[in-house]
Amino acid sequence: MTAYTVRDAKIEDAQRILEIYAYYVENTAITFEYDVPSKEEFKQRMRKTMQKYPYLVIEKEGRVYGYAYAGPFKERAAYDWACELSIYVDHAAKKCGLGKQLYAALTECLKQMGITNLYACIGYPQTEDEYLDKNSEQFHAHLGFQTVGTFHRCGYKFNRWYDMIWMEKMIGEHQSQQLPVAYRTAQKNRI
Template sequence: MEEKKVNIRIASPEDAEKLLAIYAPYVEHTAITFEYEVPSLLEFRERICHVLEKYPYLAAEVDGQIAGYAYVGVFHDREAYDWCVETSIYVDQSCRKMGIGGKLHHALEEVLKLQGILNLNACIAYPEEEDEYLTKNSVEFHRHLGYDMVGEFHNCGYKFDRWYHMVWMEKMIGEHRSGQDFPKNFPQIREEAESILSKL
């Protein structure tokens, strides 16, 4: 079977309905996200706008249809953490095993490097034993991408009448040095990011 081309572009608030359709099943049927209720379309659109004020929010398209998305958020509010972000990736459940998650993450890394981000942190729900709501696949996915396990919090997430652990994984994508420049906000490097994405 011929591998389908995955195009990565910057998402926009107008994509909110399609992105929310991808996210909603994760809320309703999995413990991958600890969110209980599917956000409204308005709230989800506002989340996209908020991310784009500072960070990239990317969409993956296959045959012109959005099949996944990735974005980052603040790791911690204080300035000393400005070089660190928390990553999130969601792929349409009908489009798994197509390499979309890996391609989204690669694109995300390239854009974050432009900004001057150094540390990628992934907060991942983790089961004591795999069940119908949560497997250990996300940890394996991040390991494959070069993340290392750096911490585990026990029985800290409660969903579907059961308790889940949460783990932190980390990947370094830049050099840590003295005299470090502060990262740029995404709008400052957007044009360069669009150029890079067009070549991936």
């Protein structure tokens, strides 16, 4: 039986990654985006991320089943050691450990870069419904993230208001003389 493998995403993966993401845009409040982006717009998003941060996919026998990437928490220089993470797994392949495997690989990449803080911005239901449950919060908590903030009724989708929570996980040491982040600029050659 062939195992799943994690690798750096390539722009050629954009169509499949977009297919995975489209399900969440059209059928859930996991993302607060209303419209599925075009393939070209999605490629641009990928290129921008890949300029500095890891963008990973998990695949089996050449088929991508999920992806995860990091990006800046905020644009100011003092936030360089903090990243916001995003992860999406094919909706038909959930609860198979793919997300955990992706996040483990992503976390290791970020540790090697010198990142110290990870953040996840998560849509959160006041009452679970057909568009949003608490699975993402539970998944992140299982991986060691802690809720550090709640924004009440800040997202409106499917004629409903949803909360948004921020979760945080520390993965590095905070020094008085912190080394600069080693961004993944080498990926630029593959974009």
